Amino acid sequence: MRVSFLGTGDAGGVPLYGCDCVACLRARADATYRRRNCSALIETRTTRILLDAGLTDLTDRFPPGSLSAILVTHFHPDHVQGLLHLRWGRGAPIPVFAPPDSEGCADLYKNHGLLQFQALAKFEAVTVGDLCITPLPLIHSRPTFGYAIEDPLGARFAYLTDTSGLPPRTESFLQAWQPDGMAIDCSHPPREQAPRNHNDFGRALDCLNTAGIGAKGGAKGGAKGGAESGAGWLTHLGHDFDQWEMGNPVKLPAGVCIARDGETVDLRGRLNKGAAQ
Amino acid sequence: MRVSFLGTGDAGGVPLYGCDCVACLRARADATYRRRNCSALIETRTTRILLDAGLTDLTDRFPPGSLSAILVTHFHPDHVQGLLHLRWGRGAPIPVFAPPDSEGCADLYKNHGLLQFQALAKFEAVTVGDLCITPLPLIHSRPTFGYAIEDPLGARFAYLTDTSGLPPRTESFLQAWQPDGMAIDCSHPPREQAPRNHNDFGRALDCLNTAGIGAKGGAKGGAKGGAESGAGWLTHLGHDFDQWEMGNPVKLPAGVCIARDGETVDLRGRLNKGAAQ
Numbered sequence: 048m049r050v051s052f053l054g055t056g057d058a059g060g061v062p063l064y065g066c067d068c069v070a071c072l073r074a075r076a077d078a079t080y081r082r083r084n085c086s087a088l089i090e091t092r093t094t095r096i097l098l099d100a101g102l103t104d105l106t107d108r109f110p111p112g113s114l115s116a117i118l119v120t121h122f123h124p125d126h127v128q129g130l131l132h133l134r135w136g137r138g139a140p141i142p143v144f145a146p147p148d149s150e151g152c153a154d155l156y157k158n159h160g161l162l163q164f165q166a167l168a169k170f171e172a173v174t175v176g177d178l179c180i181t182p183l184p185l186i187h188s189r190p191t192f193g194y195a196i197e198d199p200l201g202a203r204f205a206y207l208t209d210t211s212g213l214p215p216r217t218e219s220f221l222q223a224w225q226p227d228g229m230a231i232d233c234s235h236p237p238r239e240q241a242p243r244n245h246n247d248f249g250r251a252l253d254c255l256n257t258a259g260i261g262a263k264g265g266a267k268g269g270a271k272g273g274a275e276s277g278a279g280w281l282t283h284l285g286h287d288f289d290q291w292e293m294g295n296p297v298k299l300p301a302g303v304c305i306a307r308d309g310e311t312v313d314l315r316g317r318l319n320k321g322a323a324q
Numbered sequence: 325m326r327v328s329f330l331g332t333g334d335a336g337g338v339p340l341y342g343c344d345c346v347a348c349l350r351a352r353a354d355a356t357y358r359r360r361n362c363s364a365l366i367e368t369r370t371t372r373i374l375l376d377a378g379l380t381d382l383t384d385r386f387p388p389g390s391l392s393a394i395l396v397t398h399f400h401p402d403h404v405q406g407l408l409h410l411r412w413g414r415g416a417p418i419p420v421f422a423p424p425d426s427e428g429c430a431d432l433y434k435n436h437g438l439l440q441f442q443a444l445a446k447f448e449a450v451t452v453g454d455l456c457i458t459p460l461p462l463i464h465s466r467p468t469f470g471y472a473i474e475d476p477l478g479a480r481f482a483y484l485t486d487t488s489g490l491p492p493r494t495e496s497f498l499q500a501w502q503p504d505g506m507a508i509d510c511s512h513p514p515r516e517q518a519p520r521n522h523n524d525f526g527r528a529l530d531c532l533n534t535a536g537i538g539a540k541g542g543a544k545g546g547a548k549g550g551a552e553s554g555a556g557w558l559t560h561l562g563h564d565f566d567q568w569e570m571g572n573p574v575k576l577p578a579g580v581c582i583a584r585d586g587e588t589v590d591l592r593g594r595l596n597k598g599a600a601q
Contacts, residue, residue, distance in 0.1 A: 058409075058412055059409075059412035059413070060409070060412075063412065063413060063414060064383040064388065064409075064410060064412065064413025064414070064415075064438075065388035065413040065414040065415035065438075066413070066414045103380035103405075103409075106341040111341065111342035123431070124408040124430045124431065125408075125409075128380075128405065128408055128409075131401040131402070131405055132335075132336075132337070132341075132380075132402075132405075133341060135335055135336035135337075135340065135341065136336070136340060136341030136342040136343070137340060137341070137342040137343045138341075138342035152430050153401045153429050153430045154400070154401065161341075161342075
């Protein structure tokens with residue numbers, strides 16, 4: 048499957064309105080450093096899924112019929128704001144899968160228009176096109192799901208925002224599932240105390256480690272490890288993270304990188320790798 | 325005062341996502357026919373007020389410190405969606421005046437960030453910079469205010485969206501106030517039955533008529549009338565209005581026109597007019 052990081056920013060984005068820190072100045076001078084509302088696109092030959100809908104230009108980016116479905120992690124505005132406009136269109140309904148959340152956001156449920164909201168249940172996999180998707184509960188201030196997504200060739204991608212750490216059952220799932228790629232909430236630079244709703248840098252690496260990615264001395268509890276271990280992307284990044292990273296260049300664990308808006312990755316699964324060997 | 329129509333569309337805008345009617349095709353071919361979320365900018369030499377905040381690029385349009393205040397007509401997403409991002413910025417607080425509405429939109433009240441919400445009371449004027457602003461109740465599905473705005477030279481502008489007709493006290497106010505300019509909700513082409521939450525074409529003209537604008541045979545109940553009568557703009561227009569107007573070119577009453585995105589008008593008041601005579 049192909050994974051495209053459409054946005055890699057936290058709710059305020061980079062540059063943050065009115066901020067003149069070095070990271071915000073850099074992003075104003077060079078648009079390649081901008082971070083828009085966190086979202087990603089998952090594509091196979093037959094299926095195209097938008098992960099979160101906080102970008103406000105969805106009607107321009109995705110012509111009618113171009114999306115198989117939208118997966119929503121949770122109903123905070125920076126993750127669903129783009130739906131507020133998209134809903135008023137004409138044409139075929141767009142399935143929107145989301146965690147059970149009786150409130151939703153603004154009047155999205157009441158005036159859903161084109162959107163067909165469907166609440167998912169934790170760990171109960173659904174199929175969209177040729178993708179198998181398992182909702183994984185996360186730790187955030189609203190009901191929030193990450194998603195474990197597998198394509199027909201066995202490529203496995205986990206998308207986990209927004210979260211502060213991981214619940215034990217989600218950890219167990221990831222230890223057993225061993226994703227080939229995983230994007231993880233890393234809103235903050237290192238902090239002594241755990242932030243309440245988002246990961247800082249250290250906790251983001253811990254989450255990847257749990258899934259056998261970027262582990263010191265090989266995968267933790269996983270079967271693959273070593274050269275076979277997956278790739279990790281830090282995402283949902285705030286301007287203070289970028290500011291910290293500019294002043295403190297860190298050596299990231301093997302296979303882990305800081306995601307950038309517009310970055311695209313072709314993810315191969317274990318079956319594929321086996322066939323190529 | 326200078327009035328700029330930043331957006332003149334209804335919630336769906338023109339072109340409507342997925343629609344191939346002649347109006348939507350025209351707007352896709354020629355961006356000057358696009359209609360974005362309904363909003364306007366009011367400027368004097370010292371004061372700059374944004375009327376509604378549904379545009380999602382407010383952080384790009386308005387650098388920190390460039391707005392004296394934001395006036396919100398009501399909390400439907402197409403009128404406040406831009407605040408969902410603007411709030412996260414750094415810098416001086418931005419006063420946001422709005423009707424009393426305990427719900428607001430999404431989590432705007434809870435996480436207001438830069439925004440300082442202040443509920444107004446109907447017919448109780450407030451001063452922002454050198455502008456005097458009187459909230460006028462409208463008829464819509466949520467608590468909604470139009471605004472009667474007067475500059476120090478006596479130029480009077482009424483901005484009235486969203487509404488289906490006008491409440492009697494608002495009518496009386498406008499009959500006495502006699503605006504020099506008035507923008508009115510005209511979401512729909514002519515309809516036999518009154519739409520519930522918005523004006524159709526006929527009812528929009530009736531509202532203007534009440535304020536002495538575009539009246540057949542002179543102003544109704546007003547002192548100015550004739551050459552002295554004000555100017556009217558139809559706004560909050562839907563794609564079906566544009567489609568109807570393309571097929572049925574109408575002769576609009578004198579002084580009344582269909583607003584366009586980006587249109588700018590310098591409005592002079594009666595004192596100014598007197599001085600020029």
